[in-house]
Amino acid sequence: MSLRPLTPPAQPSGPLSGLSRFIGGFRWAFMPVGLLALIAVGVHAAADTLDERLLSLVDLVDAAFDRLVGASTLTEGLVDLISLEQRTQIARGLALAWELSVDLVLALPALGYRESKGLEEEPWRKYLVQDTRPTWRQLFTRSLRKPTTLRWTRPLATAAVVVAGACAVARLVQGSVYLSWRTLLGDGVADATARGLALGALVGILATLGWRAVLRNLQHADTASEENVRNRWQAFSYGLVGSAVAVPLALAAALDAAPVLSFLR
């Protein structure tokens, strides 16, 4: 048995450190909610770029419907069923339904996030049952050796929306800070402060929440795959619907809603 004391090593004193440690004690509460919020913001940023494309899709479907019902005199009155204004509302409704579905698929697993404390911080933990959750490396190796749709699509989709979410938050910070502090600080100082804070928010979010959101989704996908996948067909089909819903939005997030470099210019 180790002769190290059961008390943690001396912590640097100071009110800020104390406050930080105190707030850190509530990670179990705010981290899952923060991860969920970050994913929700990223998913919305992506969905917001899709409504025009959805409108084109609704138009195509409506044209096919009109052709079908217009073929008979009994049903031709249904051609006027959906007005142009309603088509736009339907497209927006689809965007909303899509966004909320992807929230369910990608953001809900974040609520299962649990923080594991290091033995250095809380040495008494070594006398408890050890945390058996796999590490990044183990998860990645398992994804390579036993690939499933879930293991590959969910973490990658989460990564894309997380970057889009961080960009959306950073953009909001920059705009709000610059335009509200400009009269107080002057143009140059407000601009520099806004840019600095936006970049700080982008880096901070990715460094604190971003990777955790991806890891949490990878853990969730891994657990679900371990429990439910028994053969190759299941490896492909399990979670396919959710992935099919999430991947296009993740692509939109990566291509249209993640201007990371713009915060460096």
Place this chain on the structure above:
Amino acid sequence: MFSRNARGLLDFLMAALCLWTAYHHTPAGALVRRASAWAFNTRSTARPLLAYYDGVSSSGVTTSALVPEVSLVRPISEAGALAYGTHLALKGLQPKARKPALALAAELGMSSEALLDEAKGPVAARKLLEALAGDFPNEEARLTAVFAGRIPARYALERVSAEGGTPTLEQLARQLPPGFEDAKVAANQALALTTAFGLAWPVPENTRIASPFGYRIHPTLGYRKLHTGVDLSVPQGTEVHGVEEGVVRRASEDAVNGRVLIIDHGRGVSTAYCHNSELLVKVGQRVKRGELIAHSGNTGRSTGPHLHYQLELASQPVDPLRFRAGTGPVATGSRP
């Protein structure tokens, strides 16, 4: 990456920032706000869920409600159209949301009354836009400057440029933080109205209008119904031209509209051409202003050869004659 001492605080700050953004700027957040307002019996400040995909002015005025009540007396230039569209959108705003435009007017020594006046308004708006042309050569950035103010517009322009995008109104509006919702909607309305004023006519200018826009007894159905466009009396096979550059959103055939084309011109404006005998363009094709797109006909629910021409602003049908000067003769009867 970060010092262990600061990690708790940093994690909390970043989580709080994300939570605040999600709560105020996503439909999921709006659902939570509505639910909590219901639970605590308070009034929710969340926008309607679908409005998160398109701004809705707090004044509740839609673009179609801003359409001028009478047709133009004479044709207007491009700059005149922009000024008239700006004046109309400005009139539709709540007094509080007009502040940036009125502040700009005051800077230029114009009275706020002049900007809102029916007769003097378009001239005043033109002066305002001309004064901004130096700083904002792009039309859409200029409109952002009128409705949001010079500084926010310059900021949005710089951000769009940093992102490497084109400064469309949509891109510019995306850069503006909360508090500019009314300005974004008004700028969109002004742009849609401006584009509508600049549209060409799909058939020869002096074509007789067989049935105008508005409620009428439908000639084949026999009951009162809104006629959502104008029926242009043209013989079978007349050339139909695109009224502005755009992308074909629909090229199909059905029993009511016959062979129909819908062209999206962007900026919230689209046009529809119904009852054609032949369509010459396909879905997704980009068409130029004046390009031959169809031959008119008598297909679908129609009692004689004509072209049903429809103009939509923000997806709502409006009377296309309100955007034209010297319209062709309008029939007194209402034939399809």
